[in-house]
Amino acid sequence: xxxxxxxxxxxxxxxxxxxxxxxxxxxxxxxxxxxxxxxxxxxxxxxxxxxxxxxxxxxxxxxxxxxxxxxxxxxxxxxxxxxxxxxxxxxxxxxxxxxxxxxxxxxxxxxxxxxxxxxxxxxxxxxxxxxxxxxxxxxxxxxxxxxxxxxxxxxxxxxxxxxxxxxxxxxxxxxxxxxxxxxxxxxxxxxxxxxxxxxxxxxxxxxxxxxxxxxxxxxxxxxxxxxxxxxxxxxxxxxxxxxxxxxxxxxxxxxxxxxxxxxxxxxxxxxxxxxxxxxxxxxxxxxxxxxxxxxxxxxxxxxxxxxxxxxxxxxxxxxxxxxxxxxxxxxxxxxxxxxxxxxxxxxxxxxxxxxxxxxxxxxxxxxxxxxxxxxxxxxxxxxxxxxxxxxxxxxxxxxxxxxxxxxxxxxxxxxxxxxxxxxxxxxxxxxxxxxxxxxxxxxxxxxxxxxxxxxxxxxxxxx
Numbered sequence: 001x002x003x004x005x006x007x008x009x010x011x012x013x014x015x016x017x018x019x020x021x022x023x024x025x026x027x028x029x030x031x032x033x034x035x036x037x038x039x040x041x042x043x044x045x046x047x048x049x050x051x052x053x054x055x056x057x058x059x060x061x062x063x064x065x066x067x068x069x070x071x072x073x074x075x076x077x078x079x080x081x082x083x084x085x086x087x088x089x090x091x092x093x094x095x096x097x098x099x100x101x102x103x104x105x106x107x108x109x110x111x112x113x114x115x116x117x118x119x120x121x122x123x124x125x126x127x128x129x130x131x132x133x134x135x136x137x138x139x140x141x142x143x144x145x146x147x148x149x150x151x152x153x154x155x156x157x158x159x160x161x162x163x164x165x166x167x168x169x170x171x172x173x174x175x176x177x178x179x180x181x182x183x184x185x186x187x188x189x190x191x192x193x194x195x196x197x198x199x200x201x202x203x204x205x206x207x208x209x210x211x212x213x214x215x216x217x218x219x220x221x222x223x224x225x226x227x228x229x230x231x232x233x234x235x236x237x238x239x240x241x242x243x244x245x246x247x248x249x250x251x252x253x254x255x256x257x258x259x260x261x262x263x264x265x266x267x268x269x270x271x272x273x274x275x276x277x278x279x280x281x282x283x284x285x286x287x288x289x290x291x292x293x294x295x296x297x298x299x300x301x302x303x304x305x306x307x308x309x310x311x312x313x314x315x316x317x318x319x320x321x322x323x324x325x326x327x328x329x330x331x332x333x334x335x336x337x338x339x340x341x342x343x344x345x346x347x348x349x350x351x352x353x354x355x356x357x358x359x360x361x362x363x364x365x366x367x368x369x370x371x372x373x374x375x376x377x378x379x380x381x382x383x384x385x386x387x388x389x390x391x392x393x394x395x396x397x398x399x400x401x402x403x404x405x406x407x408x409x410x411x412x413x414x415x416x417x418x419x420x421x422x423x424x425x426x427x428x429x430x431x432x433x434x435x436x437x438x439x440x441x442x443x444x445x446x447x448x449x450x451x452x453x454x455x456x457x458x459x460x461x462x463x
Contacts, residue, residue: 086231093235100240104312107236108413110229114362117225118333122358124219131212138201138208145198233415237403254278255406258373268377272385272393273447275372279387299323315409317368321392324367328455329413331366331396332357332439340451351449352395352442359421359437363399365410366441374402380440384416392450395442 096102257278265271300308300323308318309327319327334355344350369386372393377383382399400420404410419437443452 101313110232111415114229117222121222321388321390328366355439361419365414371408391446393444397440
């Protein structure tokens with residue numbers, strides 16, 4: 001017995017209707033916001049840039065005092081770690097009390113874990129952005145199919161309600177039945193193809209959602225790592241500063257002189273020159289930056305350099321700075337948006353490089369050295385200037401927070417502070433990084449700019 005055309009259409013109609021119905025809860029779930037999920041992409045998470053105005057001069061700005069207890073309380077209040085885990089971290093760090101070597105090693109290791117977690121977060125956010133694009137493409141195809149499928153389904157619904165008679169029931173209507181059969185045979189394959197396409201898109205949408213949920217889980221895990229390591233670093237810094245106790249009157253005087261020099265200096269070159277002269281005229285650790293670092297000493301092997309840099313008990317540069325070429329640590333994860341010698345966007349030439357970073361990105365010491373200056377300066381935002389020995393100085397500009405002090409010796413890889421949520425400082429703004437924080441890095445030899453290309457142990461583009 002021949003099948004009635006209406007029965008075939010009815011089965012296909014039911015299958016397509018179920019497929020479309022199945023998409024409704026999926027789409028609703030995809031559109032629903034994730035309560036504990038991150039923002040869709042770094043661009044969405046970045047606030048709109050504010051109008052750029054000239055920053056106040058150094059005379060109008062005082063260097064903010066860094067209170068490690070306040071910094072620690074701020075970090076602790078902004079994280080979601082359990083109190084049990086917070087207590088465990090504090091107990092772990094308390095066990096290092098007085099052991100500066102262990103504290104140094106823990107700081108450098110924590111900073112490295114933060115850098116790795118930041119890289120993974122950036123990668124996950126990129127993958128989530130790609131999934132969002134794919135989802136929009138699938139949704140677009142489904143939306144475009146809605147009108148066509150609705151029209152065909154309406155016609156088939158009418159046929160199923162009033163099907164043509166079967167040949168064996170009414171032979172007199174053979175011509176009408178043949179015409180209906182021809183019509184159905186032409187429509188059904190097209191409708192089936194449409195149904196298959198819709199089913200494939202729905203399956204892909206399901207796969208995209210599953211992939212997005214997996215990426216969000218990875219993102220959440222990396223944010224947990226960042227929170228834990230940020231608390232570890234803040235606790236370690238507080239413990240180190242508490243262990244130092246009262247600073248000597250000589251270092252206090254040195255810091256005050258540095259602030260006064262910054263207030264009088266009209267350019268970075270003038271500031272670096274004044275700070276270097278001051279460091280060489282006072283009897284402090286910074287004045288002995290070149291002590292024991294004989295430039296005529298035998299060239300160190302790569303293994304000897306690695307061993308020297310691994311010594312976290314050092315209180316002076318592990319190696320002569322001239323031998324550190326190819327070993328410096330990039331101070332932050334980011335994308336190089338301005339090279340040495342290129343236009344700075346304001347009619348001049350850049351004497352350093354600029355990295356566009358994530359919001360609140362960690363900044364670490366690129367080399368061993370003594371802090372000559374830290375604080376706000378002209379239009380550069382928060383800056384740090386290091387005496388790295390052998391007549392070399394390094395400048396980092398554009399930071400939002402600084403956690404080191406003038407006169408402090410820092411080891412390569414130690415955390416120094418953090419970036420903000422947008423570009424800080426007119427003089428380091430680039431077209432590519434105007435709406436995101438930008439770190440400006442400058443290397444000088446005898447107060448003359450030096451191209452830092454080739455000095456880094458890692459590429460300048462890491463994110």
